[in-house]
Amino acid sequence: MPIGRQPTSSRIWPSGGAHLWPPGGTSADHTHPPGHVVYAAQGVLSVHTEGSTSIVPANRVAWIPAGCPHHHRAHGHTDMRIVFLPPSLARLAPARPAVFLAGALAREVLLALTGPRDRGRAANARLHRVLLDELREAGEQPLQLPEPRDDRLRAVARTLYEQPADNTPLAELGRRTAASARTLSRLFRGELGMTFYQWRTQLRVYHALVLLAEGHDTTHVAHACGWSNPSSFIEAFAAVVGTTPGRYRADTR
Template sequence: MPETRQLRPANTGIRPIPAGGAIEAHWHDRNQIVYAGRGVLSVTTDAGSWIVPGTRAIWVPAGTLHEHRAYGETALHTVGLEENPLGLDAPSALVVSPLLRELLLTYTSDEEADADERRRLHLVLLDQLRRSPQRPTYLPTPRDARLAAVCDLLRDNPADPRTLTELGREVGASERNLSRLCRTDLGMTFPQWRTQLRLHQALRLLATGESVTRVAHQCGWASTSAFIDTFRAAFGHTPGARRA
């Protein structure tokens, strides 16, 4: 269990975070929904990281040690919950529908609402959270030193085009062993992990104002259209729509 000094209340409200700003590692004794009404936000735990645009929110269960970082000027909306409407005991990315977005924005900002109105909003919010599907924006952190070395190479340069066999030669591991470690350590294949890494980097760059074409090139896609197709499949909209 995290140290007591890292305990923070799971508040409901809005907090602006400047571009590049961070909230140090902490935990809550209640569940929390984390949402970026503006900008792009990452949530990192010992097990890995989530990075989310405005069409996703992060479920952070009570007792989870985590930290935040903002990419672009970010408005952090948080909802503290005694309930666990999702029945989840691990962090997860949730799809934010237009209705759920408006509920999150209203519930975290309308301090003038009376108790009955807040109670009604709370019940509708819980209902919409139960309906919200989960989507994989998670980038797990490897435990094995050989696989971690490969992942570090790609974090330094997401556009690195080398195959797993070629990367394995650099760290002294076979493609077969690394493929097995991807399944056991990361819970996904190597191409899936690399795509997630590139999407994470793309969200960060888009938040700083980089063009879609430049982001596609810097993150390793063969063409802008291939990047747009992958981004749309992951987040439900184009990278250009996210910037707008």
Template sequence: MCPPPAAPGAIVVGTFPLESGEWIAPHAHTHHQLAWTRGGVLGVGIGDAYWVLPPTRALWIPAGTRHSTGATRGALLHGLYFPPERCAIDWPDPTPVVVDGLLAHLIAHLSRDDLPEDARLRAEAVAVDLLRPLPTTPIDVPYPVDDRVRAVADALLTDPADPRGLEVHARAIGVSRRTLTRLFTSDTGMTFDHWRTHARLRAALPLLAEGHPVSRVARTVGYATPSSFLAAFRRTVGTSPGRYLGTSTEEAGRGE
């Protein structure tokens, strides 16, 4: 996917509808990109890192960064493209930002193709000034190379609530618990428990962003109680799901 033809100002806005489950193949841009959706839930994968973006969040993707973009629920992707040579922002890494009502309005405003050049330039200046980085961490789920470890990983990605422990998985692939422990750590850089926690939390994020109750999401991804899920999320990410996503999910959604 390439940015649309250049506009009079420094920012070009492209709009791309995405169906639920639809993903754009990995690609990179010569421009910096800000990926945002007005509705639905957007997902962005960069290497082993994965971001879930409800309408309250956008992701800054530096020029040249290979990424894939998709929708976990039908979304209208707005891509803002910034020529590096004309952009005051030089964040070197993918960076989430808050999208409040004013920024959302400006993105819609900049999507118009009938703006006078002076009005566009003023709106662009305000939009750039509103971009503030969020101190959040993506949830990495390194995909293994070893076929034996991959078999276990695939089982957990298919069913994050799979209750089987390390020893049962080891028997299923014909190795000892000790061997699988060593293989998992050497292949993914994480222990089995650490990797499974990340896989479960990553599976939970789209469900939370869509507004499902925490109690239901916790069970779906393998936690017995909402409190154990929230504790794991805070321990891993450093904040609550609601703050991570810019919602009050865990406050409003504990019950059914």
């Protein structure tokens, strides 16, 4: 069920739905009996599951298995599409939440399945199979931000969530949390599976996606997220998202 800022418009049917969310719109934690995919035709979604946050811009699709608790948040005006998969196809998808690259065909299929036209059960079944084939062929391309469990990591994460442009060295962040840089480095690798600098880059790209969805230009976003110049930001953004900030903004409008 939605909480806070609710969808401004919704279309719901047994096989899926479409919701137009205002900036900051957030759903309560919930589950669905069938597994489903979530796509942002416009704007950016963050899908929160236990232990991590998945970022879903317009070139990604999130998969959420049946019965998996989750909630989502809209960044910018967001056109969210949901497609429920029948059990016969859902069992071919991962048993855990995942994020897939959304190619042009997958995006068109998602829009067709969630559009106003009723194609009928047989046509929808064919489109479901095409969608799953496309996602499996593209492979997982996660934009995930793992959530730390250790109190010291959580303190570091809290600082950077609030100030993503903060360039404080890890050693100084460690002194604030009574942990050495070596200890924090070990915790980042052990708990989150990445280095501190990789995690911070993921966090900054997450914030960049949000700011771009809100309409800010590339130069503003680069500085707001901690890059010293737009060129460095564009390079880092493209390495993570797979497209430049300018192309991304054009694709999501």
